[in-house]
Amino acid sequence: MIRINENYTKLKASYLFADIAKRVTAYVTANPDKPVIRLGIGDVTEPLPAACVKALHAATDEMAQRSTFKGYGPEQGYGFLREAVAQHDYAARGCRIEPDEIFISDGSKCDCANIQEIFATDLRLAIPDPVYPVYVDTNVMAGRTGPNVDGRYEGILYLESTQANGYVPAVPTAAADLIYLCFPNNPTGAVATREQLSAWVAYAKANRAILLFDSAYEAYIRDPAIPHSIYEIEGARDVAIEFRSFSKTAGFTGTRCAYTVVPRSLKAWDAAGGEHSVHALWNRRHTTKFNGVAYPIQKAAAAIFTEDGKVQTRALTDFYLANARLIREAMGRLGFPYVGGDNAPYIWVNTGRDSWEFFDLMLDRAQVVCTPGAGFGKCGEGHARISAFNSRENVERALVRIAAALR
Numbered sequence: 001m002i003r004i005n006e007n008y009t010k011l012k013a014s015y016l017f018a019d020i021a022k023r024v025t026a027y028v029t030a031n032p033d034k035p036v037i038r039l040g041i042g043d044v045t046e047p048l049p050a051a052c053v054k055a056l057h058a059a060t061d062e063m064a065q066r067s068t069f070k071g072y073g074p075e076q077g078y079g080f081l082r083e084a085v086a087q088h089d090y091a092a093r094g095c096r097i098e099p100d101e102i103f104i105s106d107g108s109k110c111d112c113a114n115i116q117e118i119f120a121t122d123l124r125l126a127i128p129d130p131v132y133p134v135y136v137d138t139n140v141m142a143g144r145t146g147p148n149v150d151g152r153y154e155g156i157l158y159l160e161s162t163q164a165n166g167y168v169p170a171v172p173t174a175a176a177d178l179i180y181l182c183f184p185n186n187p188t189g190a191v192a193t194r195e196q197l198s199a200w201v202a203y204a205k206a207n208r209a210i211l212l213f214d215s216a217y218e219a220y221i222r223d224p225a226i227p228h229s230i231y232e233i234e235g236a237r238d239v240a241i242e243f244r245s246f247s248k249t250a251g252f253t254g255t256r257c258a259y260t261v262v263p264r265s266l267k268a269w270d271a272a273g274g275e276h277s278v279h280a281l282w283n284r285r286h287t288t289k290f291n292g293v294a295y296p297i298q299k300a301a302a303a304i305f306t307e308d309g310k311v312q313t314r315a316l317t318d319f320y321l322a323n324a325r326l327i328r329e330a331m332g333r334l335g336f337p338y339v340g341g342d343n344a345p346y347i348w349v350n351t352g353r354d355s356w357e358f359f360d361l362m363l364d365r366a367q368v369v370c371t372p373g374a375g376f377g378k379c380g381e382g383h384a385r386i387s388a389f390n391s392r393e394n395v396e397r398a399l400v401r402i403a404a405a406l407r
């Protein structure tokens with residue numbers, strides 16, 4: 001008799017965005033004359049930068065000629081992209097990351113989801129709350145947690161992000177082995193200072209732990225004092241893996257390209273105390289289970305690092321940040337405390353009421369979709385995430401409607 005992985009039955013019944021989609025579909029069906037504006041899910045709306053499109057076309061033409069055609073590429077990514085990342089994302093910021101420490105993939109979601117499988121199943125986990133749901137759910141699937149009791153899985157040390165700590169959790173007193181961090185944060189939009197990140201690196205060193213640092217939104221940082229990479233912190237090469245994505249940097253959500261950095265100096269241990277290279281483990285996992293990103297897509301991604309590409313991607317993130325500013329100012333005028341939106345495309349609003357109630361209010365009265373904070377964890381209750389990913393026209397229209405509805 002075929003049996004299932006019963007860890008899947010511990011997962012909470014449905015996925016946040018599926019719940020939202022269901023409610024929005026029901027509303028739209030019942031109110032076909034009331035167009036809805038979506039400031040909920042974090043998907044980009046603006047087209048790819050021209051430099052990327054040009055590179056994509058040129059690479060597609062190469063695939064049409066026998067002399068330049070490419071079959072399977074290196075699983076870890078082509079050298080031209082790994083070198084461009086090492087130079088522009090790391091060396092340019094004073095970080096010592098070699099091209100062969102960079103693993104190109106088809107998305108940070110997969111990388112954040114898959115990384116846990118190279119580590120022990122009985123390790124001590126620390127995960128922020130609220131959080132990008134992928135970190136929690138993949139560990140539930142892998143059997144690292146107990147059941148969900150009252151909105152929390154047994155076996156996870158939750159790192160609470162609240163108004164009291166400025167939505168940046170301090171290092172805990174308890175020890176953990178695998179720690180997920182995400183800055184600029186999804187969903188709160190909060191950023192961590194150099195001092196706060198240094199404390200996490202010191203904590204990981206003291207506990208022989210590993211930090212999984214998700215910086216999918218680093219391109220939105222405008223404050224020059226805020227680190228873009230965990231490797232800007234002294235010693236991080238020995239304790240951290242970093243995830244980066246081109247999705248929100250250059251509109252690649254539908255194009256799919258990202259990368260993970262695993263330094264060669266990163267070590268983990270077996271039960272007998274034997275030391276192992278995490279780079280070697282991840283290389284083994286990646287080459288066994290992944291067959292590389294399409295050549296034209298990697299060429300398009302490399303174009304981000306050209307002079308034109310840099311100007312165009314900066315204009316793209318500036319555009320969304322200008323939307324974010326309009327949203328922040330509007331929420332401030334309505335008297336809601338908020339964080340984020342200055343170095344991130346998300347604004348985390350303290351709604352002062354149940355977060356699904358706020359969601360329904362926004363949908364019914366303003367026909368605007370936001371994301372209820374409770375969907376990101378217990379600490380998200382009483383909050384909502386508003387996304388800056390939309391056209392200027394839609395953001396402006398949404399804000400007029402919200403002001404009228406919530407006044």
Ligand SMILES: Cc1ncc(COP(=O)(O)O)c(C=O)c1O
Pocket residue numbers: 042106107108109110112132182186214216244245246247252253257258
């Ligand atoms: C924090 C965070 N990490 C990773 C991802 C996934 O990005 P990708 O499109 O590269 O899979 C997202 C996407 O929304 C995200 O918010």
